[in-house]
Every structure is written in C-alpha cells, then in structure tokens.
Amino acid sequence: MDTDLPELGSGLGYRAQLDEAIAAHADRIDWLEVISEHFMFAPPERREKLRSLAERFPIVPHGIELSVGSPGPLDADYVDALATLVAEVDAPWFSDHLCFTRTDEVALSTLVPLPRTLQVARAVARKARQVQRAVGAPLLLENITDYLGMAAPLTEAQFICEVLEHCECGLLLDLANLDINARNHAFDPVEFLENIPLERVVQVHLAGGIEDGPLAIDSHSTPVPPGVWALLRELRARAPVRASLLERDQDFPDDFGTLLADINRARAVLTGQSHALPGREALDGSA
Incomplete structure (x- = not known):
C-alpha cells in the first residue's frame, strides 16, 4: 500500500440536499466524499458541479x-469510467465495498456479503489488484454490514486480513458497520480491531x-x-487515521450545525485533541 497518502482530515459525504450548506460552510469541512455512480455517467451539468466542488x-x-x-471479469466500461472520474478530480484514493452487488445477469441493488473462504478472499484480492492498476490510484476496500451472519x-x-495480504489495497474501516455487526452477532468490536492490520x-x-x-x-x-465514537477513539489510540468521513443519507437535521459539530468532533479525535471537547454524552445525557 502507498504509505505517502495525504492526511485529509475530517470530511462529509456530499449529497445534493446539502449542497448549499456545504458551500456556505466550506471552511469547516476538510474534504468531500462523492458517490462514484452519481457522477460517472452523469450529464455535463453534473460533471461541472463536480469540477466546481473539486476546486474547493x-x-x-x-x-x-x-x-x-463478483465472479467473472471486471466490467471494463465501468472501470474506464471510474478511472476517468478519479483522474478528473485528482483523487488521492478511491473506494468501494468488500462485497458483490451483481452477477453476470442481475443487478442486486444491495451490498451482499461474500462467502468468507480463502478461495474467495484471494479471488477478490486478484480483482482488486486489477482495478487498482486500471484506475491508477490507491483503492480502499470497505467492510460492510452482514445481517445474516452465516457460518463460514x-x-x-480473518477474511479482511486474507484479502489485504494478497493485494496492495488499503482499508476503509466503517466503524458504524463494525458496531452494528458486533451488536447483531454478539462479538467484541475491540477484539476485531486487534485482529485486523490497522496499518492498512x-x-x-x-x-x-x-x-x-432485534436488529441494528x-x-x-x-x-x-x-x-x-468510542470505536473511533479506540482506533485512533492504536493507529493513525488519515481521514474520517461523516455519512448522512436521509433525515437530514434542520440545523446543519449538528453535522458540523460531528465533523469537528471527529477532527479532534484524529488530531489527538478530543480531550478538549465535551463528548456527546456530556452534551445530551446519552450513555
């Protein structure tokens, strides 16, 4: 994995509903994550919006x-469009999920967990290497939620370790997904952190x-x-993190300051200054 990746800081997932608020508070947001498919095959006006965002x-x-x-070859048209998008915004890296979303004939429209076997892990690693070479930028793979919890x-x-052992990709660690899986399947999320390569x-x-x-x-x-938040602090105590990203896709708060406060809170954890900020527990009395 490229060890010279930049430290982006604390960012926000770009959503069109937040566009005006993001523009008004650009000085409070370190970086933006965009959904690739929202822009890859988009009309010119949407690509122009992306270029405008990339200027700021x-x-x-x-x-x-x-x-x-997915089994079978990569979708060459998709990968070409992705490479164009990554180059267009001069992205330091790009990311996608450790899962499959389609077969040769069917788009599943959901993130489906993979069978956790050595054979599948190594096949995923081979394909990840191909994607990274074709796009020409570092690829991060993200852990997903698994509501079924099938035996494997x-x-x-272990599956994440096996994939990363056989490719040069980094890890996008979704701490919300980790927290949800740990609660749904009754395992210790801190032990999970102890068993993955945090340097990735x-x-x-x-x-x-x-x-x-019964499900989260x-x-x-x-x-x-x-x-x-506790997992972010635990992770940061064990390893540096180059970037955090606040995801909000629906039920947006009326007060954008609520999101800015969480962006600032994450930034404080990343920079080792979270002790200077009151936790949300102190602010709203939650446990």
Whole structure:
C-alpha cells in the first residue's frame, strides 16, 4: 500500500440536499466524499458541479457498484469510467465495498456479503489488484454490514486480513458497520480491531443507524451513536487515521450545525485533541 497518502482530515459525504450548506460552510469541512455512480455517467451539468466542488475541496470517489466480489471479469466500461472520474478530480484514493452487488445477469441493488473462504478472499484480492492498476490510484476496500451472519471458515476479521495480504489495497474501516455487526452477532468490536492490520486503515466512516426489532440497521439517518465514537477513539489510540468521513443519507437535521459539530468532533479525535471537547454524552445525557 502507498504509505505517502495525504492526511485529509475530517470530511462529509456530499449529497445534493446539502449542497448549499456545504458551500456556505466550506471552511469547516476538510474534504468531500462523492458517490462514484452519481457522477460517472452523469450529464455535463453534473460533471461541472463536480469540477466546481473539486476546486474547493479534496474529493474522494466512493463506489457501490464495482462489485469486486463478483465472479467473472471486471466490467471494463465501468472501470474506464471510474478511472476517468478519479483522474478528473485528482483523487488521492478511491473506494468501494468488500462485497458483490451483481452477477453476470442481475443487478442486486444491495451490498451482499461474500462467502468468507480463502478461495474467495484471494479471488477478490486478484480483482482488486486489477482495478487498482486500471484506475491508477490507491483503492480502499470497505467492510460492510452482514445481517445474516452465516457460518463460514473465516471470521470477518480473518477474511479482511486474507484479502489485504494478497493485494496492495488499503482499508476503509466503517466503524458504524463494525458496531452494528458486533451488536447483531454478539462479538467484541475491540477484539476485531486487534485482529485486523490497522496499518492498512486509511479512512473511516462514521454514521448512525436505527433499531428494527432485534436488529441494528445501517440507515445513515441518525446521529453517530456513542459506541461508534468510542470505536473511533479506540482506533485512533492504536493507529493513525488519515481521514474520517461523516455519512448522512436521509433525515437530514434542520440545523446543519449538528453535522458540523460531528465533523469537528471527529477532527479532534484524529488530531489527538478530543480531550478538549465535551463528548456527546456530556452534551445530551446519552450513555
């Protein structure tokens, strides 16, 4: 993995609904993550919007349809368009999910967990190497939520280790997904951190979810919960992190300052100054 990647700081996922607020508070946001597919095959006016954003912020494309875990060859048209997008914004890296989203004939429209076997891990690593070479920039792979928890030869941590052992990709560690999986499947998230190569973590995602009966659900619709903040502090105590990203996809707060406060809070953790800020627990009384 490239060890000279920049430290981007604390960023926000770009969503069109937040465009005006982002522009008004650009000095409070270190960088933006954009959904790759929102711009890869977009009309000229949307690409112009992306170029305008890139003049003010570092931009990182984050994809959902690379489907690095699908069998068969890569989608050459998709990878070419992705390479063009990454070059257009001069992205320091790009990312997608450690999963599959389509077969040869069917687009699944969801992030499907992979069978956690040595064979699959090494196939994913081979494909990740191909993508990274074709795009010409570092690729980060992101851990996803797994609501089924099917038995497998490898744990999730072992599977991630096996993939990264056989490619030069970095890890986008989604701490919300880790927190949700740990709660749904009753494992220790700190032990998970102890069993993955933290030196490969480049970026983290922070988000809030919902409770749906016995399940915790990754909805990106609520404030970052205390457990995710605790994992960020735990991670930062063990290894440096180049970038954090606040994800919010729906139920946006009326007060954009709420998101800015969380961006600032994440920045404080990344820079080792979180002791100077009151935790949300102190602010709202949550546990």
